[in-house]
Amino acid sequence: MSESDNRATQIEQELAALGEDAPSEAEFALLQGEAAAALERAPELASVARLVELAEPHEFDDLSELETHRGWRSVEQRLWSGAGDEAGGEAKPRRADASGSAAKPSSAGAPRRLLLAAFGLAAAAAVVLVVVLPRPGDDLPSTAELSEMGDQARAALKILDDGKSDSERAAELADQYAERMERSGG
Protein backbone atom coordinates (compact mmCIF):
# COMPACT_ATOMS: atom_id res chain seq x y z
CA MET A 1 0.00 0.00 0.00
CA SER A 2 1.19 3.44 -0.83
CA GLU A 3 1.69 6.10 1.80
CA SER A 4 -1.37 7.86 0.47
CA ASP A 5 -3.50 4.78 0.88
CA ASN A 6 -2.18 4.28 4.41
CA ARG A 7 -3.05 7.82 5.27
CA ALA A 8 -6.51 7.45 3.77
CA THR A 9 -7.13 4.36 5.81
CA GLN A 10 -5.90 6.06 8.96
CA ILE A 11 -8.18 9.03 8.39
CA GLU A 12 -11.18 6.81 7.81
CA GLN A 13 -10.45 4.86 10.96
CA GLU A 14 -10.07 8.01 13.06
CA LEU A 15 -13.30 9.47 11.71
CA ALA A 16 -15.12 6.19 12.29
CA ALA A 17 -13.88 6.19 15.89
CA LEU A 18 -15.38 9.65 16.28
CA GLY A 19 -18.64 8.53 14.76
CA GLU A 20 -18.13 10.70 11.69
CA ASP A 21 -18.78 9.78 8.07
CA ALA A 22 -15.84 9.04 5.83
CA PRO A 23 -14.57 12.07 3.91
CA SER A 24 -15.81 12.71 0.39
CA GLU A 25 -13.37 12.69 -2.49
CA ALA A 26 -13.09 16.48 -2.39
CA GLU A 27 -12.55 16.56 1.36
CA PHE A 28 -9.98 13.83 1.11
CA ALA A 29 -8.15 15.72 -1.61
CA LEU A 30 -8.02 18.77 0.66
CA LEU A 31 -6.70 16.69 3.50
CA GLN A 32 -4.07 15.34 1.22
CA GLY A 33 -3.02 18.85 0.31
CA GLU A 34 -4.38 18.51 -3.19
CA ALA A 35 -6.27 21.79 -3.19
CA ALA A 36 -6.61 22.04 -6.93
CA ALA A 37 -8.10 18.57 -7.17
CA ALA A 38 -10.51 19.36 -4.32
CA LEU A 39 -11.71 22.51 -6.01
CA GLU A 40 -12.34 20.65 -9.24
CA ARG A 41 -14.66 18.28 -7.44
CA ALA A 42 -16.47 21.01 -5.44
CA PRO A 43 -17.66 23.98 -7.51
CA GLU A 44 -18.86 25.85 -4.45
CA LEU A 45 -15.40 25.69 -2.92
CA ALA A 46 -13.90 26.81 -6.21
CA SER A 47 -16.21 29.86 -6.21
CA VAL A 48 -15.21 30.89 -2.72
CA ALA A 49 -11.54 30.34 -3.45
CA ARG A 50 -11.85 32.52 -6.54
CA LEU A 51 -13.55 35.31 -4.55
CA VAL A 52 -10.73 35.27 -2.02
CA GLU A 53 -8.23 35.41 -4.83
CA LEU A 54 -9.97 38.42 -6.35
CA ALA A 55 -10.24 40.22 -3.00
CA GLU A 56 -6.63 39.78 -1.98
CA PRO A 57 -5.14 42.61 -4.09
CA HIS A 58 -7.65 45.02 -2.49
CA GLU A 59 -6.92 43.99 1.05
CA PHE A 60 -6.40 46.91 3.43
CA ASP A 61 -4.82 46.27 6.76
CA ASP A 62 -3.64 49.78 7.46
CA LEU A 63 -6.87 51.68 7.74
CA SER A 64 -7.14 54.37 10.36
CA GLU A 65 -9.91 54.23 12.94
CA LEU A 66 -11.87 56.82 10.97
CA GLU A 67 -11.48 54.98 7.67
CA THR A 68 -12.49 51.69 9.26
CA HIS A 69 -15.52 53.34 10.88
CA ARG A 70 -16.60 54.88 7.59
CA GLY A 71 -16.01 51.68 5.67
CA TRP A 72 -18.16 49.59 7.99
CA ARG A 73 -20.86 52.25 8.02
CA SER A 74 -20.95 52.16 4.26
CA VAL A 75 -21.24 48.38 4.27
CA GLU A 76 -23.96 48.55 6.90
CA GLN A 77 -25.97 51.01 4.84
CA ARG A 78 -25.67 48.84 1.75
CA LEU A 79 -26.80 45.81 3.72
CA TRP A 80 -29.85 47.66 4.95
CA SER A 81 -30.63 48.88 1.44
CA GLY A 82 -30.46 45.31 0.20
CA ALA A 83 -32.70 44.09 3.03
CA GLY A 84 -35.19 46.79 2.13
CA ASP A 85 -35.24 45.73 -1.51
CA GLU A 86 -35.80 42.08 -0.58
CA ALA A 87 -38.61 42.97 1.77
CA GLY A 88 -40.18 45.07 -0.93
CA GLY A 89 -40.15 48.15 1.31
CA GLU A 90 -37.83 50.97 2.23
CA ALA A 91 -35.42 49.92 4.91
CA LYS A 92 -33.45 52.85 6.30
CA PRO A 93 -30.05 52.21 7.86
CA ARG A 94 -29.77 53.08 11.53
CA ARG A 95 -26.91 55.55 11.66
CA ALA A 96 -24.78 55.23 14.75
CA ASP A 97 -24.19 58.50 16.52
CA ALA A 98 -21.05 59.42 18.40
CA SER A 99 -22.16 57.47 21.45
CA GLY A 100 -22.16 54.26 19.45
CA SER A 101 -25.87 53.61 19.73
CA ALA A 102 -28.25 53.70 16.78
CA ALA A 103 -30.07 56.91 16.06
CA LYS A 104 -33.81 56.97 15.49
CA PRO A 105 -34.83 55.80 12.02
CA SER A 106 -35.43 58.69 9.63
CA SER A 107 -38.99 59.81 9.31
CA ALA A 108 -40.78 59.82 5.98
CA GLY A 109 -40.22 63.59 5.76
CA ALA A 110 -36.43 63.37 6.15
CA PRO A 111 -35.56 62.94 2.46
CA ARG A 112 -37.66 66.00 1.55
CA ARG A 113 -36.08 68.04 4.33
CA LEU A 114 -32.64 67.06 3.16
CA LEU A 115 -33.50 67.95 -0.40
CA LEU A 116 -34.72 71.35 0.78
CA ALA A 117 -31.56 71.80 2.82
CA ALA A 118 -29.44 70.91 -0.18
CA PHE A 119 -31.24 73.43 -2.38
CA GLY A 120 -31.00 76.02 0.36
CA LEU A 121 -27.31 75.42 0.59
CA ALA A 122 -26.98 75.65 -3.16
CA ALA A 123 -28.67 79.03 -3.06
CA ALA A 124 -26.45 80.16 -0.21
CA ALA A 125 -23.34 78.93 -1.93
CA ALA A 126 -24.41 80.82 -5.05
CA VAL A 127 -24.71 83.93 -2.91
CA VAL A 128 -21.19 83.33 -1.63
CA LEU A 129 -19.88 82.93 -5.16
CA VAL A 130 -21.59 86.07 -6.45
CA VAL A 131 -20.51 88.10 -3.44
CA VAL A 132 -16.95 86.88 -3.54
CA LEU A 133 -16.43 87.77 -7.19
CA PRO A 134 -14.42 91.00 -7.25
CA ARG A 135 -16.52 93.94 -8.31
CA PRO A 136 -15.14 97.33 -9.28
CA GLY A 137 -14.88 99.58 -6.27
CA ASP A 138 -16.00 96.93 -3.82
CA ASP A 139 -13.74 95.08 -1.49
CA LEU A 140 -15.98 93.26 0.88
CA PRO A 141 -19.67 92.45 0.90
CA SER A 142 -22.11 94.99 2.20
CA THR A 143 -24.00 94.60 5.43
CA ALA A 144 -27.12 93.63 3.48
CA GLU A 145 -25.24 90.96 1.54
CA LEU A 146 -23.72 89.59 4.73
CA SER A 147 -27.12 89.52 6.30
CA GLU A 148 -28.43 87.51 3.37
CA MET A 149 -25.59 85.02 3.71
CA GLY A 150 -26.32 84.64 7.38
CA ASP A 151 -30.02 84.12 6.69
CA GLN A 152 -29.28 81.43 4.12
CA ALA A 153 -26.98 79.61 6.52
CA ARG A 154 -29.57 79.80 9.29
CA ALA A 155 -32.28 78.50 6.96
CA ALA A 156 -30.16 75.48 6.07
CA LEU A 157 -29.34 74.93 9.73
CA LYS A 158 -33.02 74.97 10.61
CA ILE A 159 -33.81 72.31 8.03
CA LEU A 160 -31.20 70.05 9.62
CA ASP A 161 -32.72 70.61 13.05
CA ASP A 162 -33.69 67.31 14.70
CA GLY A 163 -36.09 69.07 17.04
CA LYS A 164 -34.14 68.33 20.21
CA SER A 165 -33.13 71.11 22.53
CA ASP A 166 -29.55 71.43 23.80
CA SER A 167 -30.69 70.10 27.17
CA GLU A 168 -32.41 67.08 25.64
CA ARG A 169 -29.46 66.26 23.46
CA ALA A 170 -26.94 66.62 26.26
CA ALA A 171 -29.07 64.49 28.59
CA GLU A 172 -29.45 61.80 25.95
CA LEU A 173 -25.73 61.72 25.25
CA ALA A 174 -25.01 61.56 28.97
CA ASP A 175 -27.36 58.58 29.41
CA GLN A 176 -25.85 56.79 26.44
CA TYR A 177 -22.36 57.49 27.75
CA ALA A 178 -23.27 55.96 31.09
CA GLU A 179 -24.63 52.86 29.34
CA ARG A 180 -21.43 52.51 27.33
CA MET A 181 -19.40 52.80 30.52
CA GLU A 182 -21.48 50.11 32.14
CA ARG A 183 -21.12 47.79 29.13
CA SER A 184 -17.38 48.31 29.05
CA GLY A 185 -17.19 47.42 32.71
CA GLY A 186 -16.18 50.90 33.79
Place this chain on the structure above:
Amino acid sequence: MRGLGATLGALVLAGSLVAGCGEPSEAEREPVDTRLETHAVLPGEPSPAGLAYVHGVAQAHRRADEASTPAEALEILAAALEREPPPRDGVAELVYFGLLARTAELTLEQGAPERALALLGPRLEPEISLPIDRASARCLIALGDAAAQTGDHALAMGSYARALEMLSLLIDEVDP
Protein backbone atom coordinates in the same frame (compact mmCIF):
# COMPACT_ATOMS: atom_id res chain seq x y z
CA MET B 1 -28.34 64.04 -3.69
CA ARG B 2 -24.72 63.10 -4.17
CA GLY B 3 -24.56 65.13 -7.39
CA LEU B 4 -26.05 68.12 -5.62
CA GLY B 5 -23.60 67.77 -2.79
CA ALA B 6 -20.74 67.72 -5.27
CA THR B 7 -22.13 70.82 -6.95
CA LEU B 8 -22.36 72.57 -3.60
CA GLY B 9 -18.82 71.65 -2.77
CA ALA B 10 -17.64 72.90 -6.14
CA LEU B 11 -19.48 76.20 -5.70
CA VAL B 12 -18.05 76.86 -2.26
CA LEU B 13 -14.57 75.83 -3.38
CA ALA B 14 -14.81 78.01 -6.47
CA GLY B 15 -15.86 80.90 -4.30
CA SER B 16 -12.91 80.32 -2.02
CA LEU B 17 -10.51 80.11 -4.93
CA VAL B 18 -11.82 83.29 -6.47
CA ALA B 19 -11.48 85.03 -3.13
CA GLY B 20 -7.88 83.94 -2.97
CA CYS B 21 -6.91 84.67 -6.54
CA GLY B 22 -8.39 88.08 -7.18
CA GLU B 23 -6.23 91.13 -7.81
CA PRO B 24 -5.74 93.20 -4.66
CA SER B 25 -7.69 96.41 -4.84
CA GLU B 26 -6.19 99.77 -4.12
CA ALA B 27 -8.02 100.01 -0.84
CA GLU B 28 -6.77 97.79 1.89
CA ARG B 29 -8.57 94.48 1.70
CA GLU B 30 -8.73 92.11 4.59
CA PRO B 31 -8.32 88.51 3.50
CA VAL B 32 -11.43 86.36 3.69
CA ASP B 33 -10.36 83.11 5.26
CA THR B 34 -12.72 80.30 4.30
CA ARG B 35 -10.51 77.43 5.35
CA LEU B 36 -12.29 74.67 7.17
CA GLU B 37 -10.62 71.73 8.85
CA THR B 38 -13.00 69.02 9.96
CA HIS B 39 -13.08 65.56 11.40
CA ALA B 40 -15.75 62.94 11.86
CA VAL B 41 -16.67 62.34 15.47
CA LEU B 42 -15.75 58.93 16.80
CA PRO B 43 -17.01 57.85 20.23
CA GLY B 44 -13.63 56.98 21.69
CA GLU B 45 -13.17 54.95 24.83
CA PRO B 46 -15.59 55.96 27.64
CA SER B 47 -13.91 57.15 30.81
CA PRO B 48 -14.99 58.37 34.24
CA ALA B 49 -13.65 61.82 33.38
CA GLY B 50 -15.68 61.86 30.18
CA LEU B 51 -18.82 60.74 31.97
CA ALA B 52 -18.37 63.42 34.62
CA TYR B 53 -17.88 66.05 31.96
CA VAL B 54 -20.91 65.06 29.89
CA HIS B 55 -23.10 64.87 32.99
CA GLY B 56 -21.81 68.24 34.14
CA VAL B 57 -22.71 69.90 30.86
CA ALA B 58 -26.15 68.26 30.78
CA GLN B 59 -26.71 69.59 34.28
CA ALA B 60 -25.62 73.08 33.26
CA HIS B 61 -28.10 73.05 30.38
CA ARG B 62 -30.91 71.99 32.75
CA ARG B 63 -30.02 74.72 35.23
CA ALA B 64 -29.87 77.28 32.44
CA ASP B 65 -33.35 76.18 31.30
CA GLU B 66 -34.62 76.80 34.82
CA ALA B 67 -32.86 80.16 35.24
CA SER B 68 -35.12 83.11 35.99
CA THR B 69 -33.38 85.46 33.56
CA PRO B 70 -31.37 85.06 30.35
CA ALA B 71 -28.43 86.75 32.07
CA GLU B 72 -28.49 84.14 34.81
CA ALA B 73 -28.70 81.35 32.22
CA LEU B 74 -25.74 82.84 30.39
CA GLU B 75 -23.71 82.94 33.58
CA ILE B 76 -24.41 79.25 34.22
CA LEU B 77 -23.46 78.24 30.69
CA ALA B 78 -20.33 80.40 30.62
CA ALA B 79 -19.17 78.82 33.88
CA ALA B 80 -19.64 75.34 32.42
CA LEU B 81 -17.69 76.38 29.36
CA GLU B 82 -14.61 77.06 31.45
CA ARG B 83 -14.19 73.33 31.92
CA GLU B 84 -12.33 71.66 29.05
CA PRO B 85 -13.59 68.33 27.71
CA PRO B 86 -11.30 65.33 28.13
CA PRO B 87 -9.14 64.74 25.05
CA ARG B 88 -9.93 62.07 22.44
CA ASP B 89 -13.51 61.74 23.65
CA GLY B 90 -15.91 62.24 20.76
CA VAL B 91 -19.06 62.49 22.86
CA ALA B 92 -17.50 65.01 25.22
CA GLU B 93 -16.40 67.04 22.21
CA LEU B 94 -19.92 67.07 20.77
CA VAL B 95 -21.36 68.14 24.10
CA TYR B 96 -18.73 70.88 24.39
CA PHE B 97 -19.57 72.38 21.02
CA GLY B 98 -23.27 72.22 21.81
CA LEU B 99 -22.57 74.18 24.97
CA LEU B 100 -20.37 76.65 23.09
CA ALA B 101 -23.07 77.20 20.46
CA ARG B 102 -25.81 77.83 23.00
CA THR B 103 -23.62 80.15 25.06
CA ALA B 104 -22.61 82.16 21.99
CA GLU B 105 -26.16 82.43 20.72
CA LEU B 106 -27.41 83.59 24.09
CA THR B 107 -24.57 86.11 24.30
CA LEU B 108 -25.62 87.56 20.96
CA GLU B 109 -29.23 87.69 22.09
CA GLN B 110 -28.04 89.69 25.09
CA GLY B 111 -26.59 92.24 22.67
CA ALA B 112 -22.93 91.50 23.37
CA PRO B 113 -21.33 90.65 20.00
CA GLU B 114 -17.85 91.60 21.21
CA ARG B 115 -18.15 89.09 24.02
CA ALA B 116 -19.39 86.44 21.58
CA LEU B 117 -16.47 87.23 19.29
CA ALA B 118 -14.01 86.80 22.17
CA LEU B 119 -15.70 83.53 23.08
CA LEU B 120 -15.78 82.00 19.63
CA GLY B 121 -12.83 83.51 17.80
CA PRO B 122 -10.01 81.57 19.47
CA ARG B 123 -12.02 78.33 19.48
CA LEU B 124 -12.94 78.46 15.79
CA GLU B 125 -9.65 79.49 14.20
CA PRO B 126 -9.39 78.09 10.65
CA GLU B 127 -6.43 75.94 11.70
CA ILE B 128 -8.51 74.18 14.34
CA SER B 129 -10.27 71.03 13.19
CA LEU B 130 -13.98 71.09 13.98
CA PRO B 131 -16.22 68.07 14.45
CA ILE B 132 -18.68 67.50 11.62
CA ASP B 133 -21.74 68.30 13.65
CA ARG B 134 -24.63 70.72 13.63
CA ALA B 135 -23.27 72.39 16.75
CA SER B 136 -20.10 73.35 14.84
CA ALA B 137 -22.23 74.96 12.14
CA ARG B 138 -24.15 76.86 14.81
CA CYS B 139 -20.89 78.13 16.29
CA LEU B 140 -19.64 79.28 12.88
CA ILE B 141 -22.89 81.08 12.14
CA ALA B 142 -22.79 82.74 15.56
CA LEU B 143 -19.21 83.84 14.84
CA GLY B 144 -20.36 85.25 11.52
CA ASP B 145 -23.16 87.14 13.25
CA ALA B 146 -20.82 88.49 15.93
CA ALA B 147 -18.29 89.59 13.33
CA ALA B 148 -20.98 91.24 11.19
CA GLN B 149 -22.32 93.12 14.19
CA THR B 150 -18.86 94.36 15.16
CA GLY B 151 -18.04 95.45 11.62
CA ASP B 152 -15.54 92.73 10.72
CA HIS B 153 -17.04 91.85 7.35
CA ALA B 154 -14.14 89.68 6.26
CA LEU B 155 -14.45 87.47 9.33
CA ALA B 156 -18.23 87.42 8.97
CA MET B 157 -18.09 86.31 5.38
CA GLY B 158 -15.42 83.73 6.04
CA SER B 159 -17.41 82.33 8.96
CA TYR B 160 -20.63 82.09 7.00
CA ALA B 161 -18.81 80.38 4.12
CA ARG B 162 -17.27 77.89 6.54
CA ALA B 163 -20.70 77.30 8.08
CA LEU B 164 -22.15 76.56 4.65
CA GLU B 165 -19.37 74.11 3.95
CA MET B 166 -19.95 72.42 7.31
CA LEU B 167 -23.66 72.13 6.53
CA SER B 168 -22.82 70.57 3.17
CA LEU B 169 -20.70 67.98 4.94
CA LEU B 170 -23.55 67.30 7.36
CA ILE B 171 -25.98 66.66 4.55
CA ASP B 172 -23.48 64.35 2.95
CA GLU B 173 -23.06 62.48 6.26
CA VAL B 174 -26.78 62.00 6.70
CA ASP B 175 -27.62 61.12 3.12
CA PRO B 176 -24.50 60.22 1.14
